[in-house]
Amino acid sequence: MSNDVLVLAERVGKQITDSTYELLGKARELADAWGGRAEVALFGPSEGAEQLGGADAVICIDHPALSDYVPEAYETALLHVLTQRAPRLLLLSNATVGLDLGAALSVRWDAPLAAYAVDLAVDGDALVATTQILGGKILAEVELGGSRAIATVVGGSLPPMTPAGSAEVVTLAPPAELDSSRMSVLQVFEPSGGDVDITAADMLVSIGRGIGSQDNLELAEELAQALGAPVSASRPIIDAGWMPKTRQVGKSGLKVKPKAYLAFGISGAPEHLEGMRSAELIIACNTDAKAPIFDVAHYGTTVDLFDLMPALAEKVKG
């Protein structure tokens, strides 16, 4: 067993993602505590390796099957790296890539997995993860037994590492299984333009499940118009098809940081909070006084949104 920590690097275009740096910071901390190395696996063309200074090594595998993110090919390549490098811990983002790979590798690499981790710490001989479950209502402190482990970490939970210097680059020959893929990427879709850019707005009128029905969107639109702010929404509104994907705030939507974020009928699932918690002023309206949105909001009210929205619109209009 080694004392190394391995991070899987993710890229958007040629840019290493923020979550990779968050994982790398924790990898550095744990590897130092164990007296091991912090290593990063980077798949596809090795450009990007120079952005990963701060790691002890960047482990590169290139193969035509790895030029896009193909879940199966990435799993094959990552299992190969795990077998070759035998780290004590693998860190993945708890987003699409980590959701594809973490649980599968838990079985295939035979290692316990702590999903939805918000922190990891060494406690004597044990590795302890704090994970967020039940919609953020409960935190669980779990010990990962055995000589190797995997954690998928929720984005924004850890401070990112600032890359510095340069890391040793180790290139591994691609495993033969990459030649026989059952999966291929047909098309990649970038976020569609043409709609309002909610990430550029000073203020957002944001709605969630509490709005009840599509007909009630009028209330939000009327208020938004009076305030000169666009309407944004949490996931259920987008899934219901009531608003386009370009208006979605949260983990699988957009991260926003307006001067004011007015949340109506949003309970505040962790996935939503991830997308808006750094807004300068958050005012939340929800009839459930215990809704998690009130833990990140600066001001809150349990007044019914169906009374509050029209009252606000009327007062703004004067």
Added chain:
Amino acid sequence: MRIVVLMKAVPDLVEEIELTPEGNDIDREFLKFVLNEWDDQALEEALLVKEASGGEVVAVGLAGDADIDQSLYTAVAKGADSAVKVIGEATQTHERAALLAAYLRENPADLVLTGVQAPDDLDGQLAPMLAAHLGLPHVSVVVAVAVGEGAVVVRQEFAGGRSQEVSVKTPAVIGVQAARQTPRYAPISRIRQVMQSGALPEVAVAAEASGSGLRVRRMYEPEKTSHAHMLTGSADEVAEKIIELIRARGLVKG
């Protein structure tokens, strides 16, 4: 095409969650259990696939899940061709995946759909774990499934509004984030009719023992590091205070 939808009962998050006296698990005794909302999305997507391309939809749950019968009957009422309970109990995804893999080895499916995650799967998500047991390709965070020749084409979502279309050879396991439309409702009368028409068949499987390797030290409610300052009064009074707050930041004119 045989499409299996895996369904799990999870604690209703609308309810207060209590912990056991030992403090290392949630107290399930008085909890209300509901269908995992992502599994409901998976069922909807399966029914849409069936409507578009034909096939048979089988809803599968674990007999040990509290209140799973209601969800399975509802699945049939919505349009699933049948529902089955696999005998066994699982609190961890690792145990669940081993049981359901044993079922699927005996009763193979062309396509397995299930929710991308569940609120209580702290040892990992079912779809990839199950696929690893069965040696099948898998894709998670899927928002649309279309059937092609010997393959399915799925749309997989990423953060920031990016997505990609992936062709996956069948048999395959798909973790569904959202169906192409809001899950349909089944009228209560139809659910009752299904319930009266027969019991849910139970299937015994021979699964290998499988643990997660995790030990929960403790569970606790997150400490509130901060809480919103609550504005009280009538809707008019609260509206007045909110406008003052945003006006102070120069965001409302006048």
